[in-house]
Amino acid sequence: MKTRGLYIAISLVSLIVLPFVAGDFYINLATQVLIAVVFSASLNILVGYAGLSSLGHAAFLGFAAYICAGTTVTLGLPPLVAAVLALAGTTLLAAIFGAIALRASGLGFLMITLALAQVVWGLAYRWVGLTNGDNGLTGLTRPHPFGVSLDSPAAFYLATLLTTGIALTVIAILVGSAYGVSLQGTRDQPRRMAALGHNVWLVRWTAFIIAGFWAGVAGLLYVYYQRYIHPSVLSMATSAEGLLGVIAGGSGTLAGPVVGAALVVILKNYASIYIERWNMLLGAVFVLIVLVMPDGIVPGVRRLLARRDR
Amino acid sequence: MQFWVAQTLNSLAFGGLLFLLSSGFSLIFGLMRLANLTHGALFMLGAYIGAYLMRAFPGTSLWMAALASGIAVAVFGGLLERFVLRRLAGNALGQVLLTLGIAFIISDGCLLVFGGDPIPLSTPHWLARPVFLWGFIFPAYRLAVVVLAVFAALGLHILLDRTRLGAMIRAGVDDMAMARAVGIPVSAIFTLVFCLGSAIAGAGGVLAGPILSAYPGLDGDMLPLALIVVILGGVGSITGAFVGSFIIGAIYTFGIALLPDLAYVILFLPMILVIAIRPNGLFGRMAV
Numbered sequence: 001m002k003t004r005g006l007y008i009a010i011s012l013v014s015l016i017v018l019p020f021v022a023g024d025f026y027i028n029l030a031t032q033v034l035i036a037v038v039f040s041a042s043l044n045i046l047v048g049y050a051g052l053s054s055l056g057h058a059a060f061l062g063f064a065a066y067i068c069a070g071t072t073v074t075l076g077l078p079p080l081v082a083a084v085l086a087l088a089g090t091t092l093l094a095a096i097f098g099a100i101a102l103r104a105s106g107l108g109f110l111m112i113t114l115a116l117a118q119v120v121w122g123l124a125y126r127w128v129g130l131t132n133g134d135n136g137l138t139g140l141t142r143p144h145p146f147g148v149s150l151d152s153p154a155a156f157y158l159a160t161l162l163t164t165g166i167a168l169t170v171i172a173i174l175v176g177s178a179y180g181v182s183l184q185g186t187r188d189q190p191r192r193m194a195a196l197g198h199n200v201w202l203v204r205w206t207a208f209i210i211a212g213f214w215a216g217v218a219g220l221l222y223v224y225y226q227r228y229i230h231p232s233v234l235s236m237a238t239s240a241e242g243l244l245g246v247i248a249g250g251s252g253t254l255a256g257p258v259v260g261a262a263l264v265v266i267l268k269n270y271a272s273i274y275i276e277r278w279n280m281l282l283g284a285v286f287v288l289i290v291l292v293m294p295d296g297i298v299p300g301v302r303r304l305l306a307r308r309d310r
Numbered sequence: 311m312q313f314w315v316a317q318t319l320n321s322l323a324f325g326g327l328l329f330l331l332s333s334g335f336s337l338i339f340g341l342m343r344l345a346n347l348t349h350g351a352l353f354m355l356g357a358y359i360g361a362y363l364m365r366a367f368p369g370t371s372l373w374m375a376a377l378a379s380g381i382a383v384a385v386f387g388g389l390l391e392r393f394v395l396r397r398l399a400g401n402a403l404g405q406v407l408l409t410l411g412i413a414f415i416i417s418d419g420c421l422l423v424f425g426g427d428p429i430p431l432s433t434p435h436w437l438a439r440p441v442f443l444w445g446f447i448f449p450a451y452r453l454a455v456v457v458l459a460v461f462a463a464l465g466l467h468i469l470l471d472r473t474r475l476g477a478m479i480r481a482g483v484d485d486m487a488m489a490r491a492v493g494i495p496v497s498a499i500f501t502l503v504f505c506l507g508s509a510i511a512g513a514g515g516v517l518a519g520p521i522l523s524a525y526p527g528l529d530g531d532m533l534p535l536a537l538i539v540v541i542l543g544g545v546g547s548i549t550g551a552f553v554g555s556f557i558i559g560a561i562y563t564f565g566i567a568l569l570p571d572l573a574y575v576i577l578f579l580p581m582i583l584v585i586a587i588r589p590n591g592l593f594g595r596m597a598v
Contacts, residue, residue, distance in 0.1 A: 053403050055410070103585045107345045107402055108545075111537045115581065118534035122574030129571065236530060240410055247407065280418035286411025290404045291397065 015161055019154035027153040033265045034157075034164040035221045040245035040257035041171055042214030047243065048252030049175055050207040051187030052102075053110050056117025058238035059097065060212040062229075063120060064090040064219030069137040069229045070130065079143035087216050093120075094212020098205050117239060124231035136230035140223060150224070160221055167214055172254050174210065183207050184252075237279060241268075244282065248289050250296030259297050315446045317567050318560075323452035323521060325559025326459030330514025331532055332539040333466060333551045334507025340483045340546020341503050343402060344395065347409040350533030351416035352508050356383045356515025357524035358420050361429040372434050376516035383512025384505040391504035413529065421526045431519025451520055458517065462510065463552045470548060479503060483546050535562070538581050544594020553592060 019027050043057045067086040071077045077085070101112040124131045131137065142150040150156045174180050185193045186200045194200050223229050232238075241264055249260025264285075271281050293300055335349045359382055360375040370378075390412065398404040437451040470476035481489040482496050490496050515524070522528065539558050543550025557580060565573035584591060 053406070055406075100582055100585055103589045107339070107343065107406065108541070108589075110406060111345055111541060112581075112585065115534050115537045115541065115578070118530075119574045119578045122577075123572075126574060127571040237414070240414070243407070277418050277422060279414045280422070283411040283414030283418065286407055286414065287394075290408045290411065291394075294401070294404055 016158075019157050024153045027157045029266070029269055031153070031157045031160050031225055032269070033262045034160045035218055035225060036242070036245060036261035036265045037258050038164050038167045038221065039215055039218035039242045040249070040261040041168060041254075042211045042218060043242045044246045044251060044257045045171065045174070045183075045207055045211040045214070047246050048256070049180065049183050049187065050204055052105065052204060052208070053243070054101075054113040054211075055110050055236065055239050055243065056097070056101075056113035056115075057211070057215055057242050058234050058236070059117035059120040060090050060094055060215035061219035061222060061238065061242075062124065062231075062234035063093050064216035065223035065229045065233060066124060066131060066137070068220055068223050069140050073137055073139045080145075083143075083220055086220055087213065090216030090219065091209060091213045094209045094215075095205075098208030098212070102201060102204055102208065114236065114239075117234065118236070121231060121234035121236075124234050131231065134231065136228055138228050140227045140229075142224050142227065156225065160225070163217065163221060167217060168254070168258070171214065175254065179203070179206075237282065240286070241282065244286055244289070246296075248285070248293075248296055250298035250300070253296075253298045256296055256298040263297070312446060313567075315448075317563055319448055319452050319456075321560040321563035322556065323455045323559075324563050325556035326455045327514060327518045327521070328532075328535055328539055328559050329459045329552055329555035330462060330510050330517065332536040332543075332555055333462070333548055334510045335536050336540045336543070336546055336548070336551045337466075337479075337503055338507045339540065341479060342500055345402075345406050345409070346504075346507070347406060347533065348390070348413045348416065349507070349511055349536060350529035350531075351413040351420075352383050352387060352511040353515040353518070353532050354420060354524065354529040355386070355416055356380065356512030357431070357519050357522075357528060358424050358429070358515075359383070359512070360516030360519055361431050361524045362424070364431060365429075372431060372516065372520065375431070376513040379516045380509040380513030383515075384509035387508025388501055388505040391501050395504075413533075417526070417529050424524070426526055428523040428525035430523040431516065433520040455517060455521070459555075463548065466548050475499075475502075535577075538577065540591070541581055542584050542591060544591025547591070547593040550591055550593030 015030075018030060022030070039057070039061055042060075043054065046052045046054050046057075064086040067089045068082045071082040071085055072079060097113070097116050101109050101116065104112055125133055127133075142156065144150065145159075148155065150159050175183075182193065182198055183203055185196075186198065186203050190200050193203075222233070242261075245261035245264045246257050247260065248263055249258065250256030267281070267285070268278055272278055275281070289296070331349065331353050335346060338344055338346050338349075356376075356379045359379040360372070363375045363378055364370045364372070394408065394412075395405055398408060433451045437454050439450060441448045441450045441453065468476075470479060478489070478494045478499055481492075481494055482499055486496060515528075535558060539551060539554040542557065543552070543554030558577065561577055561580065562573065565576040569576065588594075
């Protein structure tokens with residue numbers, strides 16, 4: 001336990017120091033990793049703790065990003081209002097999608113979330129008047145919260161780091177709370193939980209909404225990082241990358257999505273230097289993880305450590 | 311008036327194509343509890359194999375290409391089921407992720423091999439000219455697709471409802487443990503059904519060629535439609551897939567024509583309605 005605290009302290013310090021020592025390429029890469037971490041951590045609430053595998057999580061990331069870019073660029077709203085609107089809209093969307101998808105569980109849930117996300121994707125492509133279709137929305141500038149400019153890679157990285165830290169802390173507290181425990185109860189023994197008087201549907205629905213909210217936060221970070229949004233963000237590949245981050249790292253663990261998302265983003269960046277075929281590699285990693293390491297990296301390493309300690 | 315007649319025929323033809331895609335998906339899901347996310351990719355793979363055959367061997371008719379492509383995709387599906395998916399039997403999430411990964415590989419592989427430009431498949435020349443009926447113009451090929459889909463549905467219906475093999479498949483869908491106990495070779499039937507579903511998807515991809523062409527992203531466009539059809543019609547039900555396909559085909563076609571901005575939202579309303587009122591789907595006997 002003591003060494004664990006030490007590890008966390010060391011990684012925190014190195015994360016804070018990073019922008020002062022590394023070049024812009026690495027700072028931007030680290031920012032992308034952090035955004036992916038928030039996204040995967042939000043999905044992990046559903047996949048890991050609620051036992052509900054969603055293949056449509058990109059819908060919330062993309063929806064928040066589109067609302068933010070749309071209201072800022074087209075309507076000229078101030079960034080704070082745009083951000084609040086984006087998060088409120090995404091939470092509402094998650095409430096609606098959750099109410100629909102939770103009519104089913106297991107594979108039905110997965111298929112419905114996938115279908116729902118494809119609808120948002122289709123809208124972003126087709127509703128050209130609102131989303132500018134295949135051209136995407138450009139012209140977004142980063143906000144200046146409290147007068148601090150986020151235009152430099154280092155400043156944006158630190159803001160992202162702060163947001164990621166808040167997100168992970170809140171999710172950790174949530175998972176450890178009474179609500180988090182009952183959520184894991186509905187994952188393992190839904191019938192017993194119902195018999196104990198818990199409203200299984202409500203517990204799952206709130207988890208869906210919370211997961212959607214944090215995916216919206218990831219979407220805000222994403223759109224301000226890119227300063228551009230294209231319908232491809234809403235594609236199944238984005239949802240799949242997020243899910244791969246959760247599964248590869250280890251679903252149902254706090255560190256899992258952090259490790260997994262970092263792995264996916266770094267792999268994607270380095271792979272795209274050498275080969276054009278990212279989707280093929282993504283698919284191959286999926287196959288490999290499922291066949292070789294179905295539990296994910298974090299539980300696998302933990303098992304190895306436990307064996308060594310014995 | 312010509313607009314309505316033409317769009318009706320378009321929607322029927324598209325519904326027919328959707329049936330070729332979703333009937334296999336529904337059968338596989340119903341029997342094996344496996345959401346086969348490669349199904350859209352198999353449809354696309356079929357279309358590309360057909361396009362390749364017709365280009366490499368001039369004189370190959372669309373029907374020959376569909377047959378060959380169906381067999382090729384069936385073999386691919388059979389190998390996939392037997393040697394990869396079988397290792398994850400009982401692990402539904404693992405299987406879904408695996409099929410998702412393979413779908414990405416197929417889809418990117420097609421892009422690598424066949425390039426990014428859409429490849430149209432040529433219509434058989436005797437169906438290429440329009441037919442005049444009651445003063446309206448019908449594209450003959452679309453009529454042929456509707457007829458083929460109806461025949462495919464009838465064939466599947468007879469196979470499932472009137473043959474011994476069909477009875478064994480239905481037994482496996484209804485109660486797998488009991489089917490095994492009375493000596494039905496459920497394992498072999500799994501592979502067979504997977505091959506059958508893949509074959510229909512592969513051949514369907516070729517038949518879709520003259521209408522949709524083979525293009526990158528065909529898989530991503532078709533898979534969600536198949537999911538909606540199956541959720542709407544009910545898992546494991548051929549009748550459900552048939553009715554669902556034509557409902558979704560009609561809504562999609564008319565939606566694109568009349569309200570292009572909102573076509574996707576409209577597409578999705580019947581699905582919400584069905585999930586809200588009848589979570590098992592219109593003709594389904596079990597929950598999705």
